[in-house]
Amino acid sequence: MPERSLRQRVLDGLYWLTAVKVLSQGISWAVTVYVIRILSPNDYGLMAMAGVYLSFIFLFNEVGLSAAIVQKKDLNHEDHSNIGWAVLFLNLALCALAFLSAPLVASFYNEAGVTDVIRALSIIFVIRGLGMVPGSLLVREMLFGRQSQAELIANISGALATLWLAMEGFGVWSLVYGMIAGEIIRSLLYFHFYPWKPKFSFSYSKVKGLIHFGSKVAVARVAWFLYASMDLLIAGKILGKTQLGYYSVAVQFAFIPLDKVGSTINQVAFPAFSKVQDDPALLSRYYLKMVNLLAFVSFPSCLGLYLVAESAVPLFLSEKWLPAILPMQILSVVTAFRIIHLVNSPLEMALGRPEMTIRNFSIIISTLALSFLIGASYGVVGLACSWLAFPIASLITTSITLKLIGLSLVAYIKVLRHPIFGTGLMVLAVLLGQKLILIEHGLVMQAAGSVALGIASYLLYYFVFNKDMFAEARRMLKR
Numbered sequence: 001m002p003e004r005s006l007r008q009r010v011l012d013g014l015y016w017l018t019a020v021k022v023l024s025q026g027i028s029w030a031v032t033v034y035v036i037r038i039l040s041p042n043d044y045g046l047m048a049m050a051g052v053y054l055s056f057i058f059l060f061n062e063v064g065l066s067a068a069i070v071q072k073k074d075l076n077h078e079d080h081s082n083i084g085w086a087v088l089f090l091n092l093a094l095c096a097l098a099f100l101s102a103p104l105v106a107s108f109y110n111e112a113g114v115t116d117v118i119r120a121l122s123i124i125f126v127i128r129g130l131g132m133v134p135g136s137l138l139v140r141e142m143l144f145g146r147q148s149q150a151e152l153i154a155n156i157s158g159a160l161a162t163l164w165l166a167m168e169g170f171g172v173w174s175l176v177y178g179m180i181a182g183e184i185i186r187s188l189l190y191f192h193f194y195p196w197k198p199k200f201s202f203s204y205s206k207v208k209g210l211i212h213f214g215s216k217v218a219v220a221r222v223a224w225f226l227y228a229s230m231d232l233l234i235a236g237k238i239l240g241k242t243q244l245g246y247y248s249v250a251v252q253f254a255f256i257p258l259d260k261v262g263s264t265i266n267q268v269a270f271p272a273f274s275k276v277q278d279d280p281a282l283l284s285r286y287y288l289k290m291v292n293l294l295a296f297v298s299f300p301s302c303l304g305l306y307l308v309a310e311s312a313v314p315l316f317l318s319e320k321w322l323p324a325i326l327p328m329q330i331l332s333v334v335t336a337f338r339i340i341h342l343v344n345s346p347l348e349m350a351l352g353r354p355e356m357t358i359r360n361f362s363i364i365i366s367t368l369a370l371s372f373l374i375g376a377s378y379g380v381v382g383l384a385c386s387w388l389a390f391p392i393a394s395l396i397t398t399s400i401t402l403k404l405i406g407l408s409l410v411a412y413i414k415v416l417r418h419p420i421f422g423t424g425l426m427v428l429a430v431l432l433g434q435k436l437i438l439i440e441h442g443l444v445m446q447a448a449g450s451v452a453l454g455i456a457s458y459l460l461y462y463f464v465f466n467k468d469m470f471a472e473a474r475r476m477l478k479r
Helices: 003-038 041-058 065-071 079-108 114-121 123-140 144-167 173-193 204-238 240-253 255-277 281-319 319-342 345-352 354-405 407-417 417-436 444-466 467-478
Strands: none
Touching: 003 144, 003 281, 041 079, 041 114, 041 123, 041 173, 041 204, 041 240, 079 114, 079 123, 079 204, 079 240, 114 173, 114 467, 123 144, 123 173, 123 255, 144 173, 144 467, 204 240, 204 345, 204 354, 240 255, 240 319, 240 354, 255 281, 255 319, 255 345, 281 345, 281 354, 281 407, 281 417, 281 444, 319 354, 345 354, 354 407, 407 417, 407 444, 417 444, 444 467
16 A cells, blocks of 8 residues: 555544544543442442453454454455354353353452353353454454444443433443443444455364464453453452442543543554555654654643542542542553553554564563552552553563664654653643642632643643644644
């Protein structure tokens, strides 16, 4: 694909995915805030316990074959059919595994209610298995407009279903059934936007080679899961469902930029990097541009959440969630570093080096595991502080990844200088404004004033010190 055409597809993908996520998340988070006010910490604690176990099994629900569909250059309709059947058979087995093993998970947490939640959610394996191939083909062809529409409709539908059920008094089941509804709609829309029909035949020998590549991707995802979910696993075992409920809500809000901004870039990064995997110079340029764009958006977003948490939590979630404020603030700072680190894995996968991802995550996991075990003994705040070990580990693993494309750590850090200085100015301006002016006003004025002051000071920095990025951001918003 010509560079200009690829660049246009990347930009179009960013426009579509960002616009859709802003719209869908604006609606779904408004719903979520209302649902959190209705439900209790115990409800979110039960959901988090079930979610950690199911998220682990989901890592194997397609053994990396979706990545193979995107990354491999020469695949035909027969290959897609073989992959589709293999994934469906595998997900039927995983659905049965989750259903039968649910009591063991409940015993681990000493919480009987986890059994029924896991068994109900196990149907999602089959739903995702059916929609995997058309969803992956949308990504391979970089048809992000269609993929984004599917995500938008599914997210909003699931959020509205959750809200209605919560208002009807379904408790934790409003979260369960809302998630299932969203998954069903997403898979149906994947087929609608990419009308793919499998052949009624299956040959293991033809999919065996793809499984070899995909298995490495699956192992890398297991490593990622341990890195991303160890804290919840430890919290559920040591702290109990109420404290886990506070921590999971803190995670849910602190990781909003990670889940939304980071996932948007990565949905575009993997297919884009795969297209230019044979051109190291172009690949390096794309990588640095994405890191710069991620930092430009995520640094002020994450630190902004830190700055408004004290007024926003009691204002929007009610005072029963006050114990979540400090963990949320700590996690929001770490999230800024986690987001820019996210782009490393798509680069490694696109180059056919999933073993590099495994190695790097192993370094991070070993560092965080020790930190979590120490921090958990100090409660929810201590567990959140354990994440402060991540920036150091991420710097080490990033330096390893950069060697794949011939970049130095100095060049990487140089790209981050403006987001760091701009965010620093923003934090200083907001803290001064809160101490000198906003402290005399109510929660609404404190939250709104902090946001307005933060945006103004951050944009002012770019307007003065980096007009090129300021102009590019304006062009993207205009588009």
